[in-house]
Amino acid sequence: MRALKLLALLPFAALLGGCDFVVLAPAGDVAVQQRDLVVISTVLMLIIVLPVMALTVFFAWRYRQSNTAAPYEPEWDHSTQLELVIWSAPLLIIICLGALTWMGTHLLDPYRSLGRIAADKPIESKEAPLNVEVVALDWKWLFIYPDYGVAAVNELAAPVDRPIRFRITASSVMNSFYVPALAGQIYAMPGMETKLHAVANKEGTFRGFSANYSGAGFSGMHFEFKSLSNADFDKWIGTAKASANMLGRTDYLQLERPSQNDPIRLYRSVDRDLYKAILNMCVEPGKMCMSEMMAIDAKGGLGREGLNNTLPLTYDKYARRGAPLGTEPTFVAGICSMDEIKDAPSREVTAPLDLTPLRGFGLKRPPFSPASSTSQLLGQRPKSES
Numbered sequence: 001m002r003a004l005k006l007l008a009l010l011p012f013a014a015l016l017g018g019c020d021f022v023v024l025a026p027a028g029d030v031a032v033q034q035r036d037l038v039v040i041s042t043v044l045m046l047i048i049v050l051p052v053m054a055l056t057v058f059f060a061w062r063y064r065q066s067n068t069a070a071p072y073e074p075e076w077d078h079s080t081q082l083e084l085v086i087w088s089a090p091l092l093i094i095i096c097l098g099a100l101t102w103m104g105t106h107l108l109d110p111y112r113s114l115g116r117i118a119a120d121k122p123i124e125s126k127e128a129p130l131n132v133e134v135v136a137l138d139w140k141w142l143f144i145y146p147d148y149g150v151a152a153v154n155e156l157a158a159p160v161d162r163p164i165r166f167r168i169t170a171s172s173v174m175n176s177f178y179v180p181a182l183a184g185q186i187y188a189m190p191g192m193e194t195k196l197h198a199v200a201n202k203e204g205t206f207r208g209f210s211a212n213y214s215g216a217g218f219s220g221m222h223f224e225f226k227s228l229s230n231a232d233f234d235k236w237i238g239t240a241k242a243s244a245n246m247l248g249r250t251d252y253l254q255l256e257r258p259s260q261n262d263p264i265r266l267y268r269s270v271d272r273d274l275y276k277a278i279l280n281m282c283v284e285p286g287k288m289c290m291s292e293m294m295a296i297d298a299k300g301g302l303g304r305e306g307l308n309n310t311l312p313l314t315y316d317k318y319a320r321r322g323a324p325l326g327t328e329p330t331f332v333a334g335i336c337s338m339d340e341i342k343d344a345p346s347r348e349v350t351a352p353l354d355l356t357p358l359r360g361f362g363l364k365r366p367p368f369s370p371a372s373s374t375s376q377l378l379g380q381r382p383k384s385e386s
Contacts, residue, residue, distance in 0.1 A: 022207075027181040027227060028200045029118045030108065034184055037104045044093050044100075110186050110196045114163045118201050121161070129163040129197075132156070133275040136168075136175035136188040136210065138258040139217030144275050150240035151247050151267040153255070154223040159233040160203055166196040169279045171256045176212035179225045185211045191281050191290060200227035217260035224264070240266040249274065249283050 024039075026032050063070050106112075113129075116122050133144040144151045156179075158164050168177050170188040178185035183198035209222035228236060247255070247267040252274060271277075280289035 022180045027202050027204060027206060028183060028198055029116065030114070030183040030198045031181060032119075032201075033104075033108055037100065037108070040100060041097060044096055048090055048093055108184075110183070110194070112197065113165075114197050114199060117161050117163070117199055123163060127162060129165040130158055132158070132164060132166050134166055134168040134177055134188065135275070135278055136170040136177065136214075136221075137256050138172055138215060139210075139221040139260055140262040141177075141208070141210075141221070141223045142255070143223075144270055145237075145240075146270075146272070146275070148237050148240075149269055149272070150237060151270045152240060153265040153267075154262055155226070155264045155266070156208060156223055157226040157228055157233060157236045158200055159230045160200055160227055162199065162230075164198050164200075166198070167275070168194045168196060169275075171278065173214050174212060175210045175214050175221070177208070178211040179206060179208040181206040182208075182225060187212065191279070193279055200225075203227050203229060203232075215258075217258065220261040241268045243268045247271065247274065249277065249285070252278070252283055 023031075024035055026035055061067075114123060131145070131147050133146060135142040135144070140154055141156075142151060142153055143156050164182075166177070166186075168186060168188045169192065170190045172190055174190070175188045176185045177188050177196070179198075181204075182200060183196060186194050186196045188194065204227050206225045206227065207222060208225045210218060214221065226236070243266040245251075245265060245267045247270045249271055252271070274283070277283045277289070280291050281287070282289035282292075
């Protein structure tokens with residue numbers, strides 16, 4: 001009978017054969033250290049948990065009603081030896097876990113540059129890290145390689161044993177960038193930047209995905225991480241440069257529209273300031289960047305005279321680009337163009353500002369029309385609505 005029960009459990013054991021224990025068998029040094037942290041913490045906790053579980057079964061069996069041989073001591077209430085064991089063992093475990101957590105928190109800080117490639121391999125000073133700019137879109141991933149001038153959708157590649165420096169943001173809603181074989185997850189948030197440092201120590205293709213639910217297409221929001229040799233990585237860069245696709249600002253505004261299960265795409269060229277514009281939420285021509293707005297605020301703002309020269313600020317809060325429902329998005333208009341900011345990086349914002357040559361209002365693109373843009377700019381309704 002017992003053999004039949006064991007045979008009945010075999011199908012369930014077969015189902016476990018499809019599990020991927022990538023967290024416990026990672027491909028990068030950062031993920032290896034995180035795995036060790038998980039394993040050591042689990043072992044420390046099991047030092048307490050397993051004896052408690054075993055003693056629970058032992059006491060229930062030894063002091064069962066039918067066991068008349070067990071001593072019966074209804075007046076017993078204290079034992080110094082037991083108190084020392086009961087309190088000292090958990091206290092020591094907590095001290096060990098606290099020290100382990102403190103060291104792991106600092107050593108595995110995602111913002112901290114890597115101190116080594118592997119346990120026995122320090123970083124060479126001449127080895128420059130690979131810079132990758134990550135943008136979480138609806139529902140796909142965009143990877144920009146600023147040092148190479150290329151980009152990819154739903155595919156990430158990096159050479160083995162070369163440190164990777166990620167800069168991560170999002171276009172609309174919060175996501176979570178996660179490649180279990182490479183490093184722990186870190187959030188991607190619109191208008192904000194997070195960072196992650198990692199390295200891959202062996203070749204292979206690994207799965208990356210969003211670990212934070214972000215809407216209808218969330219289940220298909222995954223990508224391939226390719227850990228390649230230096231020669232194969234150069235070939236991958238060459239393949240990207242041979243692509244017919246280019247990623248300018250107009251192309252990006254089309255790319256960021258919500259879509260599901262997008263195929264892998266490579267781009268041979270990328271607007272060099274695209275990531276900066278995405279991060280500052282000013283990809284659209286004429287839209288004021290957050291950095292520009294903060295610079296104006298730091299100088300005391302536009303003053304009372306400038307209050308009517310800005311439009312309502314609703315950064316995709318009530319209507320997404322490409323959404324069939326919702327109101328037209330509006331935004332604060334930019335005072336300077338990106339070219340002017342690049343040409344005069346040392347120029348400071350001073351008050352009063354000349355608001356006459358506001359950029360972008362002559363563009364015939366939504367949400368402004370030639371007939372209503374001026375009245376909207378001045379905070380007034382068109383005559384037809386008054």
